[in-house]
Amino acid sequence: MAERQARRAEDAAGDITRRELYFFNLYRLLEAVVYLGLVFSTLAVDWIRISHADLGRSVTLIYCAVAIILLISTDRMRRRLSASIGLALTLDTLAAALVLFSISGGHSSIPMMLMVNVGVGALLLPFRQSLLLAALAAVGVIAPPLFSYFSAATVDRSILEASLFGFAYIAVAALCAHLGRQMRETEALAEQRGVDLLNLEQVNDLIIRRMKTGVLLVDDANHILRINESAWHLIGNPSPNQRDLGQVAPELSRRLYHWRHSGRIDQNPVALAADVPEVIPRFSRMSPNDDTHILIFLDDTSLLSRRAEEMTLASLGRLSASIAHEIRNPLAAIRYSAQLLAESENMHEEDRRLVEIVNNHCTRANEVIENILQLSRRERSRPESIDLNAWALAFVEEYKQSNDLGQDHLRAITQNRTIEAMVDPQHLQQVVWNLVQNAIRYGREPGSVARVVLVARMATDKGPPLLEVVDRGPGIPAKVAAQIFDPFYTTSEDGTGLGLYLARQMCESSQATLEYVPVAGGGACFRITLSPAATLAARTAAQAT
Structure with missing residues (x-):
């Protein structure tokens, strides 16, 4: 886009230069017509004398x-500006000199006309x-009067006039060249300012389009002039041809009317269409006294709630990490003491069972602490391009070598094409390892073996890449599925509830x-x-620039 804008600026500058050249060449043609009139017209005989008629007529033609x-x-x-104008001015000078040589009297008119050529060229x-x-x-x-002087040996005041014209040419050229440089x-x-403004407009437009907050610009007739993607979604994805706010979002139009006449904003959330999140509309004038253009901001309440939840979870995570550090040492002491008790030879069977319970719960509590600490010190992602097919096959082999699957089955299904994805391999390893463990543990019908498939494929011909862990177990009820990614939510007695989160x-x-x-059919x-390798690389490059 920026290149196209720069090209437009260059084309505009080229049009200006073309127009200047056209008028310059048109003036040269008029100049030639004047020369023809001086040489061929009988009306000019009274005030000039043609000394070399054949030369003058040939040169002017x-x-x-x-x-x-x-x-x-x-x-x-x-296309070759400097060379073309230089050659043209040389021809202008040669023609003027030869015409001056061919006539006598009225010399000042020709040098005066040539001064325009010199100034425009400069x-x-x-x-x-x-x-x-x-x-x-x-x-x-200067050459024609000098030639006449040396040939006739008489002093003519035209030499002084020609000298003054020569001095004037140099002065005019210096001044016009300076003005031309400043003009350029x-x-x-x-x-450059125009390109910068166009680039800034493009950046602003991109930022507004990508904002999570919906933004609309309406005029005094409630016609939508501009709208970003978020606002288009929040008002129910209307047709691009629908620009009347009253038809697209009647409730929003009503609130805008109320704000225009009372100056008060209704802060109650409202859903502007079916199956869209509730929003809180805010209104703002483009300038203090301008009621013709109004900016409407649609704040998605679900995003606000999610941000508040993320902030709460982040605070809880830091608090939990601090608590986990404090609990870790006493827990290690309890576990060590239980292990010492288990080594006693005189312990009754009931006491040994109690020690085993203590050890099991210490292990579970330690897993919770490890997960909390891992969450709090999570390292920054280092994405790199990977071949998803090769990665899936290698993962299955590694998992089989590290775990005794017994009669359970784990296999990979790949496509006959290269699938490149951008992801942190270590993070992906941890995530898929956890998902496969859960699938083998819970993804089976009672009394049957687990059948888990790791599928690497493209969602469509152009992406994005997908990696799926599929089992043929009983599946997850809809009510439970809505909460499985919440922290500390678990349906298992010995689970921590942090794995999927x-x-x-x-x-x-x-x-x-x-x-x-x-x-479908269970499971x-x-x-x-995942992000395609090319997409994420381009996004990273755009952010870097």
Whole structure:
């Protein structure tokens, strides 16, 4: 987008240069017509004397033809600006000098016209080249009277006039070159400012589109002028052709009308369409005294609740980590004491059973502490590109080597295509290991073996990559499935309730999502949606720039 905007600025500058060249070439043609009039017209005989008629007529005819060609070739001249203008000014000087040589009297009109050529050329050319061409023009107007002086040996005041014109050419060229440089610098600065403004507008538009808060811009007739993706979703995904706020979101239009007339905002949450979260609308004028354009902000209450919950969980996590540190040492002492008691030879069987219970609960409490500490000191994700098919096959082999599955089955299903995903391999290893353990433990019908499948596939032809842990067990009831990712929620007597919560947190840190998907016919599926390697790499590069 920025490149297109810069290209537009360059095209605009090119159009300006083309227009300047066109008028410059048009002036050259008019200049040639004046030369023709001086040489061919009988009306000019009274105030000029043609000393070399054939030369003057030949030069003016050739110069007129050249002027026509240059006018037609304006676009080609723009491609090689300096060389084209330099050559054209040289031809202008040569034509003026030869015409001056061919006539006598009325010399001042031709040098005056040539001064325009010198000035315009200096506006378009660099300083040194402008001075060089101005000096050439000065020589061109001084040479004819000097030649007449040396050939006739008489002093003519036209030499003084020509010298003054030569000095004026250099002065005009220097001044116009300076003005031209300032003009080009100002033009370049304006172009850069224009590109910067367009880039800033693009960035602002991108930020507004990606904001979680819904944003709408409406006019005094309640027509929606701008809307971002969040607002479009929060008002029920209306048709892009529907721009009347009263038809799209009547309740929002009513609240806007109430705010415009009373200045008070209704803070009660409202759902603006079916199956969308409740929002709290806020209104703001574009400027203090401008009622023609109103900004509407839609705050998603579910996001606010989620942020508050995350802040609460973060605070609880830090508190739990502190408590876990304090509990760890006494727990280790209790476990060590229980192990010493278990080594006693005179212990009764009932006492030995009690010691075993103490050991089991110490182990469970230690697992809770380890999970809490792992959650509190969770390392930053280090995503890298992996081949998901190869990773799934290697994981299954590693799991089989590390665990005695007995009669249980674990296998991987992959696609006949390369699936590249961007993820932290260590986090993915921990997450899938936990999911497979749960599937083997709980994903079986009573009295039957566990059949667990690790599936690596693409959601569609273009992604995103998916990694699924599927079992053929009894599945998870809908009421339980809504809470399985909550911290400390468990239906097992010896579970900690942190495994799935920790797994989801690890996935989110790697720009992935973990969700539960019911399986038709029985069973459970935990699906990890990963970021494609190209997508995450481009996102990271955009954030870096």
